[in-house]
Amino acid sequence: MKCEEVRELLEALHDNELVPETRAAVVEHVQGCSGCARALRDLEVLRPVIAKAGRFVTPAELRARIIRTLRHRDAGFARGWRWRTLSALVASHAAMIIGGGLIVYVATSDYLRHGSATREVVAAHVRSLLDERRLALTSGDQHTVRPWFAGKLDFSPEVVNLEQDGFPLLGARVDYVDGRYQAALEYTRRNHKITVFEAPADETWVNATRRSVHNGYNVIQWVSGGLSYQAISDLNGSELGHFAALLRRKSKE
Amino acid sequence: MLPHLDSAYGLARWMLRHPHEAEDAVQDAYVRALEHFDTYQGRGEKAWLLTIVRNVCLMRLRRSRQSANVVMIEDVLGQVEQAVAESSSAKAAADPETASIARAERNEVHRALGRLPTSFREVLVLREFEELTYKEIADVVGVPIGTVMSRLARARSLMRSLLIEADRGEHKNEV
Numbered sequence: 001m002k003c004e005e006v007r008e009l010l011e012a013l014h015d016n017e018l019v020p021e022t023r024a025a026v027v028e029h030v031q032g033c034s035g036c037a038r039a040l041r042d043l044e045v046l047r048p049v050i051a052k053a054g055r056f057v058t059p060a061e062l063r064a065r066i067i068r069t070l071r072h073r074d075a076g077f078a079r080g081w082r083w084r085t086l087s088a089l090v091a092s093h094a095a096m097i098i099g100g101g102l103i104v105y106v107a108t109s110d111y112l113r114h115g116s117a118t119r120e121v122v123a124a125h126v127r128s129l130l131d132e133r134r135l136a137l138t139s140g141d142q143h144t145v146r147p148w149f150a151g152k153l154d155f156s157p158e159v160v161n162l163e164q165d166g167f168p169l170l171g172a173r174v175d176y177v178d179g180r181y182q183a184a185l186e187y188t189r190r191n192h193k194i195t196v197f198e199a200p201a202d203e204t205w206v207n208a209t210r211r212s213v214h215n216g217y218n219v220i221q222w223v224s225g226g227l228s229y230q231a232i233s234d235l236n237g238s239e240l241g242h243f244a245a246l247l248r249r250k251s252k253e
Numbered sequence: 254m255l256p257h258l259d260s261a262y263g264l265a266r267w268m269l270r271h272p273h274e275a276e277d278a279v280q281d282a283y284v285r286a287l288e289h290f291d292t293y294q295g296r297g298e299k300a301w302l303l304t305i306v307r308n309v310c311l312m313r314l315r316r317s318r319q320s321a322n323v324v325m326i327e328d329v330l331g332q333v334e335q336a337v338a339e340s341s342s343a344k345a346a347a348d349p350e351t352a353s354i355a356r357a358e359r360n361e362v363h364r365a366l367g368r369l370p371t372s373f374r375e376v377l378v379l380r381e382f383e384e385l386t387y388k389e390i391a392d393v394v395g396v397p398i399g400t401v402m403s404r405l406a407r408a409r410s411l412m413r414s415l416l417i418e419a420d421r422g423e424h425k426n427e428v
Contacts, residue, residue: 011402011405011406011409012387012402015380015387015405017386017387041351042350042351042413043409045351045354045355046354046409046412046413047381049354049355049357049362049416050362050366050377050381050412051381052357052358052359052362053359053362053363053366053382054359055259055263055382056259056262056263056266056267056275057259058258058259058262058279059262059272059276061276062258062262062276062279062280063258065280066255066258066279066280066283067255069280069283069284069287070255070283070287129255129256130255191256191299216298234298
């Protein structure tokens with residue numbers, strides 16, 4: 001690589017934005033070229049200096065104002081959803097009358113049943129994001145978390161450690177969602193939180209993985225070993241899918 | 254969205270450079286974010302929120318420029334260009350420059366950042382304080398990645414020049 005090419009890429013190297021092959025080529029050049037090495041050092045000197053400016057701290061009053069705004073909206077969510085449920089019900093009954101098809105009705109009520117469950121887990125997940133103290137137990141160790149649930153729930157939830165797969169467990173709490181107590185486990189991926197709700201699966205759960213998006217949150221639901229699992233996060237769909245697949249596989253082991 | 258409140262407030266402070274203006278802008282941005290929550294596709298929540306914050310700030314900047322007699326970007330740019338020209342004439346002495354940059358104190362850094370034109374300041378803030386990737390910055394600012402890279406490079410070289418200039422000013426006073 002020539003110096004001019006390298007100079008163009010130094011910023012990207014400094015910002016860790018180069019693909020591995022290019023990165024290797026640039027690093028190799030810099031190691032053998034004092035001019036480019038100096039240019040890189042010039043960049044590196046600046047970062048800690050800029051960091052001295054520090055981050056602004058949000059005034060407490062503003063934080064309180066924003067929390068009120070968000071809570072207000074949380075209530076708005078629920079209202080909006082009741083309306084949507086009602087219109088879906090009307091639609092399903094209309095379909096029944098027109099087609100006389102029982103299948104349509106079953107499919108729709110199944111959709112409604114799971115739609116409302118999804119709705120509730122999304123709301124529970126959002127509430128946990130609003131209030132970071134909601135974790136009752138902070139531990140990443142499955143042998144601490146699992147016994148903690150004993151006596152708090154009438155079932156034994158699966159707790160899987162996915163730290164090595166890049167999804168560390170933050171902790172757990174018991175939450176009341178969809179008309180029953182559920183185990184809520186919180187995992188993290190970079191800055192994204194993932195909540196997994198577990199409860200005994202009743203007969204309305206079908207044995208297939210469902211994926212949906214609610215208000216921008218990805219939700220994956222499945223049944224395994226008699227338990228229903230609902231994983232929810234603002235993490236992108238493919239990474240959450242990967243997480244769900246890992247959880248599913250490891251909970252069987 | 255609450256976890257990104259500090260990021261939202263920080264960006265607004267750096268863009269508007271006034272605490273009360275920034276608070277109002279953030280409040281405004283959150284209300285807008287909630288109104289348009291349906292458009293959010295479930296990835297990059299932080300970048301999505303910062304995009305809204307930035308738009309609100311730009312609107313406010315435009316409005317205040319129309320009503321008040323605010324220094325235009327071009328004027329600042331002119332001053333900064335001059336600073337660059339002066340410092341590059343002394344390019345041979347690179348190590349003293351490095352030393353004088355490293356000496357910069359918090360309020361000097363603040364002042365230098367504040368003197369950058371908004372379009373350079375915002376990319377530098379998003380990169381250095383918010384640690385967004387080039388792609389995320391490109392999304393927030395609404396320009397191609399190449400433009401992000403060139404603005405970052407310019408922003409950094411301007412910062413260097415301004416810090417060196419500030420350091421020289423101080424030494425002049427000492428003598």
